[in-house]
Amino acid sequence: MSRRCGDGELLEACQRVLERHREVASLRMLRELVKGEVECSFSSRRLLRVLALSGRASIRVSMRRGRHGSACPLCGGELTPLRALDLYMRHTVAGFRCSECGYRALRADRVPARYSFSLRQGVR
Numbered sequence: 001m002s003r004r005c006g007d008g009e010l011l012e013a014c015q016r017v018l019e020r021h022r023e024v025a026s027l028r029m030l031r032e033l034v035k036g037e038v039e040c041s042f043s044s045r046r047l048l049r050v051l052a053l054s055g056r057a058s059i060r061v062s063m064r065r066g067r068h069g070s071a072c073p074l075c076g077g078e079l080t081p082l083r084a085l086d087l088y089m090r091h092t093v094a095g096f097r098c099s100e101c102g103y104r105a106l107r108a109d110r111v112p113a114r115y116s117f118s119l120r121q122g123v124r
Contacts, residue, residue: 005040007050013037014051018119027115048115049075052101058120061103066111072098073112082106 005013017024017033024030031044051057052074059074072079077100084094095106105111 002039002041005038005042009038009040010034010042010047010050011054011056014047015056015119018057018117023116023118025114025116027117030115030117051117052103056120058118060116060118061112062114062116063105063107063110064113065109067109068096068105068111072101072103074098074103075101077101079105 013034014030016037017030021033024033027044027048031042031047034042034047048059052059061074068079070079071077075098077098079096079098081093082095082097082104083091086092095104097104
């Protein structure tokens with residue numbers, strides 16, 4: 001049975017993969033590429049959380065219709081509603097924002113469908 005990867009080891013492997021491949025089109029593909037770099041186990045969910053909280057990678061999210069939960073789909077942090085006033089001066093929920101990683105969903109009826117990763121400019 002293989003051991004669990006440390007966050008630092010996972011970030012180093014992700015950075016090597018993203019330096020070699022300018023952009024990775026999906027979370028599944030990124031996981032397979034990182035899996036070839038390290039000799040330990042990790043989940044896709046954990047890989048996404050570690051990358052989102054580190055700030056080393058730029059993560060582009062493609063959305064689909066669905067209902068938001070109470071947790072951030074990137075890092076698992078709490079989503080706070082973004083409120084706006086409508087024409088009748090009532091408060092409505094315009095979207096959600098994560099207090100930890102800065103993820104924003106500007107429509108309340110959209111959830112992430114696909115993630116695209118690239119190395120953030122100026123990060124080595």
